[in-house]
Amino acid sequence: MKMKIYLIGNPNVGKSVIFSRLTGLQVMSSNYPGTTVEISRGYLKLGNDRIEVVDLPGTYSLESTSPAEEVAVSLLKENPKNDSIVINIIDATNLERNLLLTLQLLESGFRVIICLNMIDDAVHRGVHIDTAKLEEIFHIPVVPTCAITGTGVKVLIARIQEAAFSPRSNLSHEERWQEIGRIIETVQHLEHRHHSLREMVEDASVRPFSGLLIASGVIYSSFKIVRFTGEFIINKITDPFFFNLYQPFLEKLTVSLKEEGFLFHLLIGDLIHGKIDFKQSLGVLTTAPYIEFGMVLPYVISFYFILSLLEDIGYLPRLAILLDNLLHRLGLHGFAVIPLLLGFGCNVPGILATRVLESKRERFIAATLISIGVPCVPLQAMIFGLLGSFSGFYVGGVYLVLFLVVIILGMILNRMLSGYSPEFLMEIPSYRFPPVQMIARKLYFRIKGFLIEAVPVVLIGVAAVNILLYLRLFDFITGIFAPVFSGVLGLPQESMVALLIGFIRKDVAVGMLMPLGLTAKQLFISTTLLAMSFPCVATFIILWKELGFKDMIKSTLLMIFISFMIGAGLNFLMIG
Amino acid sequence: MKKISLTHMKPNHKGAVLEIAGCLSLENKLASMGIYKGKDIIKLSHIGLQGPVVIKSGRSIIALGHGIAAKIIIGIE
Numbered sequence: 001m002k003m004k005i006y007l008i009g010n011p012n013v014g015k016s017v018i019f020s021r022l023t024g025l026q027v028m029s030s031n032y033p034g035t036t037v038e039i040s041r042g043y044l045k046l047g048n049d050r051i052e053v054v055d056l057p058g059t060y061s062l063e064s065t066s067p068a069e070e071v072a073v074s075l076l077k078e079n080p081k082n083d084s085i086v087i088n089i090i091d092a093t094n095l096e097r098n099l100l101l102t103l104q105l106l107e108s109g110f111r112v113i114i115c116l117n118m119i120d121d122a123v124h125r126g127v128h129i130d131t132a133k134l135e136e137i138f139h140i141p142v143v144p145t146c147a148i149t150g151t152g153v154k155v156l157i158a159r160i161q162e163a164a165f166s167p168r169s170n171l172s173h174e175e176r177w178q179e180i181g182r183i184i185e186t187v188q189h190l191e192h193r194h195h196s197l198r199e200m201v202e203d204a205s206v207r208p209f210s211g212l213l214i215a216s217g218v219i220y221s222s223f224k225i226v227r228f229t230g231e232f233i234i235n236k237i238t239d240p241f242f243f244n245l246y247q248p249f250l251e252k253l254t255v256s257l258k259e260e261g262f263l264f265h266l267l268i269g270d271l272i273h274g275k276i277d278f279k280q281s282l283g284v285l286t287t288a289p290y291i292e293f294g295m296v297l298p299y300v301i302s303f304y305f306i307l308s309l310l311e312d313i314g315y316l317p318r319l320a321i322l323l324d325n326l327l328h329r330l331g332l333h334g335f336a337v338i339p340l341l342l343g344f345g346c347n348v349p350g351i352l353a354t355r356v357l358e359s360k361r362e363r364f365i366a367a368t369l370i371s372i373g374v375p376c377v378p379l380q381a382m383i384f385g386l387l388g389s390f391s392g393f394y395v396g397g398v399y400l401v402l403f404l405v406v407i408i409l410g411m412i413l414n415r416m417l418s419g420y421s422p423e424f425l426m427e428i429p430s431y432r433f434p435p436v437q438m439i440a441r442k443l444y445f446r447i448k449g450f451l452i453e454a455v456p457v458v459l460i461g462v463a464a465v466n467i468l469l470y471l472r473l474f475d476f477i478t479g480i481f482a483p484v485f486s487g488v489l490g491l492p493q494e495s496m497v498a499l500l501i502g503f504i505r506k507d508v509a510v511g512m513l514m515p516l517g518l519t520a521k522q523l524f525i526s527t528t529l530l531a532m533s534f535p536c537v538a539t540f541i542i543l544w545k546e547l548g549f550k551d552m553i554k555s556t557l558l559m560i561f562i563s564f565m566i567g568a569g570l571n572f573l574m575i576g
Numbered sequence: 577m578k579k580i581s582l583t584h585m586k587p588n589h590k591g592a593v594l595e596i597a598g599c600l601s602l603e604n605k606l607a608s609m610g611i612y613k614g615k616d617i618i619k620l621s622h623i624g625l626q627g628p629v630v631i632k633s634g635r636s637i638i639a640l641g642h643g644i645a646a647k648i649i650i651g652i653e
Contacts, residue, residue: 060609063604063608065608066605093635096610096634097634097636101608127635173604173608174607177607202637206620206623208622208623208627211623320639324639324641325624325626333641423641423644424640424641425605425609425638425640425644426638427609427636427637428630428636428637428639430637
């Protein structure tokens with residue numbers, strides 16, 4: 001058998017950062033338990049060998065009390081113990097709780113090396129740990145590290161081969177805690193510190209009154225910053241680029257294409273009042289890049305900047321506590337706030353993150369609510385771009401409708417679905433202030449992911465639509481459904497095409513509504529429909545993968561049915 | 577000494593875990609997170625009437641759903 005290295009430790013001790021340091025691979029880390037939902041594997045070069053490194057999900061014990069822990073424990077068993085090295089990563093600020101897993105690892109006969117992470121933070125908080133004494137007690141190497149800055153990682157790599165077996169007799173939980181108490185007495189020295197400002201804020205954010213106050217402040221300012229930064233990028237960077245540099249080039253191209261023919265329609269699209277209009281021309285070189293880079297990307301950048309900041313500071317679990325009550329009524333619990341928030345960036349990572357929820361029922365509810373009622377950044381950017389010119393009332397209206405749908409559908413699903421929703425039980429991390437490089441790296445990582453996923457689909461999507469429009473293939477389909485569309489939803493049959501395109505990408509679909517000259521009411525109804533009706537293809541695939549075929553179909557049918565009902569209802573109720 | 581469930585305990589009060597009136601798996605799960613019989617804890621807050629309870633146990637802050645908190649019996653002076 002080949003040698004393997006396993007990274008194991010309690011949730012949120014920095015396993016993924018250590019993994020990145022060892023393998024050079026970029027994996028996402030956040031300051032809350034349960035970031036690792038996909039198992040990362042990479043390689044560490046040790047002398048002439050390449051050894052596989054596996055980043056296991058966080059676990060408190062080897063008894064596997066949650067699905068993520070089960071995964072960790074079963075992976076640990078895939079390799080014979082003699083060919084495995086276990087790096088037990090410990091949060092130095094909380095040595096006591098972390099040692100339970102260490103004892104279990106040694107009792108079970110693994111070859112272990114301890115990585116005492118976040119040592120800088122521990123010292124800062126007045127926690128001093130005698131590593132030499134800890135080595136003496138366990139007879140295994142103990143290496144203090146600070147993974148974020150990289151301190152100690154070289155020593156860790158150099159000493160990996162020293163990892164040792166140190167068999168101990170099996171204890172009960174109670175005996176283990178007594179043993180740990182004795183160990184802590186000898187190796188840990190606590191310096192008395194007064195409550196720091198950080199601890200005071202940590203405290204205030206989990207109390208009912210001050211917590212809600214802080215939460216509203218955080219949410220409001222996040223929203224403001226996202227808008228402000230997005231608009232700033234558009235006004236100062238992307239719009240000047242598109243209008244001053246890119247447009248003259250396209251105008252030359254228009255002249256050389258003589259404003260006619262298939263290629264002209266494909267690349268430039270239609271001229272609006274004899275000119276290229278980035279929002280309405282609908283060509284592969286005009287509207288497609290403008291939607292992605294000029295309207296959506298600025299908001300993707302600003303949204304992920306704020307989200308990454310909140311994640312790494314460790315605010316989100318506190319928000320989860322405050323919202324636990326509300327989410328219980330929707331059949332979820334507090335932690336579901338994290339997948340929901342991620343869904344605002346893009347539904348795909350949101351639905352992936354539902355893996356941290358324990359029961360199948362909860363995951364179905366969360367995934368369905370995300371895909372029906374949580375608009376992703378590209379969609380939101382387009383809603384703002386399109387409806388913003390009418391009045392804030394319409395933009396707010398879309399959000400209000402989506403919010404009500406999430407609440408009502410959640411309550412209904414909570415009543416109707418059998419199964420169970422487990423209780424909230426989570427450790428709340430302390431606030432950490434991530435170095436700027438960490439935030440920048442994460443932002444880069446997410447934006448790259450967005451570009452790789454979105455750009456090809458948008459270009460191909462717009463090209464395909466143009467070809468179909470040029471060949472008049474849509475006319476047949478829209479002709480059949482036109483009566484339903486105009487009668488029940490009050491929409492012109494051309495908007496049907498946009499709704500169909502919504503399956504490819506929602507932002508392109510909203511873009512297709514732009515040239516139609518719809519009234520505010522029609523735009524309101526069609527964007528609401530687009531937001532709720534069936535998921536885009538990427539979300540569709542991830543729903544299939546995560547929920548299975550049957551539940552994915554169930555979820556999709558629900559979305560189509562509800563969005564149609566809401567669309568008809570809005571058309572009926574609204575005047576205008 | 578008074579026996580009281582964690583949900584009835586007042587915020588900012590100290591106590592020791594006396595009993596976990598739940599199934600063995602809950603007891604094990606809590607024990608692995610550092611909440612076990614005899615452990616001293618401080619209740620930090622309680623969100624709403626049926627909401628989660630936040631406690632401090634050793635150096636960790638842990639949030640427990642209302643149902644779980646109701647099953648943890650605390651002894652206070």
